[in-house]
Amino acid sequence: MTELSPSLSAEQGRPAVLASALLRGVLAAGLGLGSVAVLVMVLWISSPASDSGPGEAVHTAAGLWLLAHGAELIRTDTLTGTPAPVGVVPLLLAALPVWLVHRAVRDALEPDEGRGAPSPAAAFALVTAGYLLVGAPVALYARGGALSAEPLSLLFPSLLVVAGAAAAGVWTASGRPLGPPPSWAPVRLHEAMARSLFVRRAEVVGRSAAAGVMVLLGGGALVVAAALVWHADPVQDSFLRLSGDWGGRFAVLFLALLLVPNAALWGAAYGLGPGFALGTAATVTPLGFTGRAAVPDFPLLAAMPAEGAGAPLNWATAAVPVAAAVTVAWFTVRRAAPAHGAREEAWSLRETALTAALGALGCGIGAALLAAAAGGPLGTRALAEFGPVWWLTGAAALAWTAALGVPLALLLRAWRLRGGTAPEKPATETEGAGDTGGAQRAAATGKKEAVSAPAAASAPAPALVPVSLPGAGGDDAGDADDAEDDGDDELYDFLPTDPWHARAADERADRPAEAGPVRPPDAAS
Numbered sequence: 001m002t003e004l005s006p007s008l009s010a011e012q013g014r015p016a017v018l019a020s021a022l023l024r025g026v027l028a029a030g031l032g033l034g035s036v037a038v039l040v041m042v043l044w045i046s047s048p049a050s051d052s053g054p055g056e057a058v059h060t061a062a063g064l065w066l067l068a069h070g071a072e073l074i075r076t077d078t079l080t081g082t083p084a085p086v087g088v089v090p091l092l093l094a095a096l097p098v099w100l101v102h103r104a105v106r107d108a109l110e111p112d113e114g115r116g117a118p119s120p121a122a123a124f125a126l127v128t129a130g131y132l133l134v135g136a137p138v139a140l141y142a143r144g145g146a147l148s149a150e151p152l153s154l155l156f157p158s159l160l161v162v163a164g165a166a167a168a169g170v171w172t173a174s175g176r177p178l179g180p181p182p183s184w185a186p187v188r189l190h191e192a193m194a195r196s197l198f199v200r201r202a203e204v205v206g207r208s209a210a211a212g213v214m215v216l217l218g219g220g221a222l223v224v225a226a227a228l229v230w231h232a233d234p235v236q237d238s239f240l241r242l243s244g245d246w247g248g249r250f251a252v253l254f255l256a257l258l259l260v261p262n263a264a265l266w267g268a269a270y271g272l273g274p275g276f277a278l279g280t281a282a283t284v285t286p287l288g289f290t291g292r293a294a295v296p297d298f299p300l301l302a303a304m305p306a307e308g309a310g311a312p313l314n315w316a317t318a319a320v321p322v323a324a325a326v327t328v329a330w331f332t333v334r335r336a337a338p339a340h341g342a343r344e345e346a347w348s349l350r351e352t353a354l355t356a357a358l359g360a361l362g363c364g365i366g367a368a369l370l371a372a373a374a375g376g377p378l379g380t381r382a383l384a385e386f387g388p389v390w391w392l393t394g395a396a397a398l399a400w401t402a403a404l405g406v407p408l409a410l411l412l413r414a415w416r417l418r419g420g421t422a423p424e425k426p427a428t429e430t431e432g433a434g435d436t437g438g439a440q441r442a443a444a445t446g447k448k449e450a451v452s453a454p455a456a457a458s459a460p461a462p463a464l465v466p467v468s469l470p471g472a473g474g475d476d477a478g479d480a481d482d483a484e485d486d487g488d489d490e491l492y493d494f495l496p497t498d499p500w501h502a503r504a505a506d507e508r509a510d511r512p513a514e515a516g517p518v519r520p521p522d523a524a525s
Contacts, residue, residue, distance in 0.1 A: 017116055021108040021123050025130020028100040033138060035096060036068070037061040043254075046247035059145025062138050068093045069135075070157040070373070071149040078379075086147070087376025088386060090258035091265075094373070098165045101131060105169025120170045120184055128166045135162075201335075201355045208331035208355075209362025212324040212401055216367055219320030220268030221260075227267075227303040238302040256299055262387070263300050265374035268367070269388035271320030272396040276375070276388040278304070286314045294382035321397065325404035328363060332356045332409045337416040346417055349410060356409035360401035368394025 040061040044054070063073050073086040105127045111117035118126065135158075142148050149158075171177070228235055242252050266276045275285035278301075279294030288309040295301045305314060332355050336347040347355070368390045375387020 014116070017118050018122060018126060021118050021126035022130040024104040024108050025101075025127035025132075026134055027130075028097075028104040028127070029131045029134035032068070032097040032100050033062070033065050033134065036065045036093075039254075040064065043247070043251050046250065048245055048247060056145060059142060060147055062142040063145060063147030063149065064093070065097075066135075066139060066142060066149045066154070066158065067147075068097050070094070070153065070161050071139075072153040072376070073147045073149055075147055077146045082380065084379040084383075085150070085377045086379075088259075088262065088378055089373060089376065090255070091261035091373060092258045094161075098161065101127065101162055101165035102169040102172065104131075105166045106173045109170065109173035120174065123173075124166050124170050127169070128163055131162055131166075132159075201351070201358075204332060204335045204355055205358045205362055208328045208359030209366060211331050212328040212359065212363035212397075212405075213366040213370070215324040215327045216268040216272075216320060216363070216397065217261075217264050217370075219271055219317075219323055220266065221264040223267035223271055223317050223320065224260075224263045224300075224303070227305070228300075231303040234302040235299045238297055239299045241297060242299075252299070259300060262374040265370050266388060267317075268320060269371055269393045269396075271317035272367075272393060272400060273318075273321075274389060274392035274396050277385045279382040280385050281382060286310045286317055296378065296383075321400035322404060324363060324397070325360075325401045326408060328359045328401050328405040329356055329408040329412055332359055332405075333412040333416065336409070337413045339416060343417060346413065349413070352409055352413050353406050356406045357402055360398055360405050363401045364394045364398030367397035 037058065040057055041054075044052075044057040067073050067086070067089055070089055075084045075086050078084050105123055108123040108127055109117050109120060117123075135154075139149050139154055239249070239252060243249050269276050270284065270286060273285060275283055277283055279291075282289070282291035282293035284293075284304060289305055289307040293304070295304065332352065336352040336355065338345060371388040371393035372390035375385075375390070377384045378386045
């Protein structure tokens with residue numbers, strides 16, 4: 001249909017392009033909501049003893065879709081009748097709407113055949129507006145169910161998540177620039193960033209920070225996997241206690257899979273040192289498990305370490321931040337001192353240390369943001385705090401990566417530059433040109449200039465004009481007159497390069513005795 005449609009001019013096609021961008025936002029929201037609704041309906045149908053109708057299942061799907069955007073839900077059907085907040089967002093479920101918004105903006109900025117593309121600002125605004133056109137009625141609809149969204153959480157962080165995903169789509173469509181801003185950015189921003197040293201190394205800082213965060217996540221996942229294997233029996237008992245039928249077990253398993261990224265971040269916070277909270281009265285760190293935990297029955301939570309002081313096996317989780325610091329240093333030195341680059345291309349010590357420190361700062365910021373998304377309340381009173389404290393996790397990640405990464409980056413730089421020498425400049429032509437310049441100045445001023453012994457031994461005679469020696473032809477004098485007209489550079493092309501005393505000795509051997517001795521040329525001649 002696109003190929004058969006008539007081509008439109010820029011003026012006629014612009015409304016269609018803007019409407020297409022708006023429609024992409026609507027479709028992204030609809031696809032995310034439909035995916036969550038299908039999963040909830042499948043679980044509801046497979047449940048043999050469901051105590052709610054399809055309407056309540058749809059309300060639950062709407063609430064879970066809002067929870068995937070970071071909204072805090074209010075659960076009304078509690079045992080005590082008091083509404084309880086649910087703020088722990090399954091990060092794997094949150095990846096669905098973020099990816100859909102990102103893809104919608106990226107596709108909107110890629111022009112179709114025979115049709116233009118909107119500006120980056122217009123694509124960002126229209127896709128976001130189309131997405132919110134679906135999100136607003138869904139939030140109103142969810143207020144009538146058992147899981148309703150807190151109104152303030154719909155603005156922050158839900159709206160911020162949608163806008164951030166749209167901005168990431170614009171950045172991807174622009175080629176993922178990490179240095180100068182795009183062409184549509186204000187001129188003042190271009191000028192300010194052009195004067196900044198950080199812009200020249202922004203790509204290195206971004207890559208090292210992202211690699212450090214990924215290593216923290218991978219290390220945290222290994223910590224959780226080891227804990228699940230170590231506490232296999234309690235984990236299995238918790239899984240079997242939650243439901244006796246296969247439909248319920250599948251729901252528990254599906255929820256555990258959605259919470260795997262959260263568990264990896266909890267493991268990373270545990271390895272960093274601050275640990276995480278299991279309620280308002282319990283904290284789990286490598287040094288020990290203190291307080292009385294308010295742990296609900298769930299397989300992932302059954303793999304917690306034992307209460308009391310930590311053992312050397314718990315302290316070994318410090319290898320996670322050490323690995324992140326090594327990663328930040330390595331990604332910095334890859335550009336600061338290339339393996340096959342010249343020594344002159346290597347960065348200075350100050351610039352290498354500054355870039356590694358900025359990478360550590362980015363790693364700390366990323367860890368803090370992810371820790372804030374991985375935790376939240378699961379109820380009131382003792383369950384009001386669950387998960388890592390975001391600012392403690394970010395500060396610990398910054399401290400580890402900066403304290404270890406910066407010195408390690410300097411050591412790796414020195415190791416890569418070991419035995420390297422600067423390329424030597426060719427000295428023959430340079431010294432000859434310098435001595436010739438000295439002869440010119442001596443002839444112009446009528447004074448003699450001191451010349452070093454090695455240079456005097458290897459340089460030609462400091463004469464400005466050709467010397468007519470006995471035995472020399474008259475053609476040389478004519479050539480000298482022509483060379484003076486062409487310039488000083490051409491004048492020295494025909495001058496002899498052997499020392500004057502060697503020439504005088506040869507001529508004395510060929511000259512008759514009555515001609516007398518040959519007088520060496522001086523500067524005045």
